Amino acid sequence: MNEMELLRELAQQTPLPAPAELDAARARLVAAIATDPATYAAAVAQVTTDQPYPATGEPAGPLRPPAPAPVLTAARFMHAGAVGTAAYLIVALPFIGDIQGKMLGYPLTATPLIITLVILVGVAVIALWLWMAHAISQGKNWARILSTVLFGLATLQLLGNHGFVQVFFAALTWLTGLPAVWLLWRPASSAFFKSAKAARSLPPSQISGP
């Protein structure tokens, strides 16, 4: 055994990485590719080839890199949150008077106004879940920040709940939001939001012809 073989033996202590270990690095490359002027040129060429009407020479819309797996999973969690909220609304509607009474500390009749308000708030929360899921899939960084703030508020709300049904659904919502927010701040997600922002801010003048 000579020194070269000894060195090779030493090298064998470092195995090849698992594919997931390269996700962040790949996301950075994909981000760089997405903001490369040649990508725009290729997209323009594609648009001009596909369009049945005379092309303007500009892309149809801002290009962005494909959302990485953590962002897509976070969006799925948000869709699940919307479904959970809808389920809560359906289950809770017959008990609105009871729930309101417990919250306020005295018996309350579920008037049509209160029922309407509860439904409107429920629908608004469902819409918020779906809106956030859509916005983060589009690479909107403000949606990531807003989602995190809303999760913080949900944490506060979790602490102020009473009654089994309320606590159960609040905990369910919180447990849906937790992995979503965690995934949104993974390195691959951060690279995606950064590149999506860069792609939106790139002026059309940087687009060169093929």
Place this chain on the structure above:
Amino acid sequence: MRRRGGPAAADDAAVIESSWREPERFAVLFDRHAPHIYRYLARRAGRQVADDLVAETFLVAFAKRDRYDLGHADARPWLYGIATNLVGQHRRDEARRYRIRQAAAAEPAVPGHAERVAADVTAQAMRTLLAEALAGLSAGDRDVLLLIAWEQLTYREVSRALAIPVGTVQSRLHRARAKVRQVLAGTDAGATYKELTTNE
């Protein structure tokens, strides 16, 4: 004039050429070579630094892809060259890593069966010596030695990777091997090395 090698190797140049017009094609090169480049960087600079350096390597390669010589079908030497240059910016980290490896290897083995302890001590002694030898090499000599010993690059490929003549590769390798041999043989633990080399 493009030189056609094996199918996979020929693909590298074709992929880079197509990435000039369709940049997303460059991701193919990442999928093909990133695991090996990562391992090389992890061996030299540690896993934590390798995470960042492998991304940097491919970002630099992507930015310079229009200057790639399509006459070279296999892109590995080019990528290893970029990776080696990036390691160069972490020379201090690399030297510290070898010293840490030396210190770790110098710790006594956990008590156990006599044979296993003896084997552990021998392996640790060899690792200590190798780490010491690597830490003592000049940067240029170490680059050549490790690209050949660890990454199995040929002289010509190392010459391409480091942009130095083949003759320089050979002389650096010769010098590096001599220094490593000297360290391995010149200490108490070198007796083990002598035994190993005489049993070849």
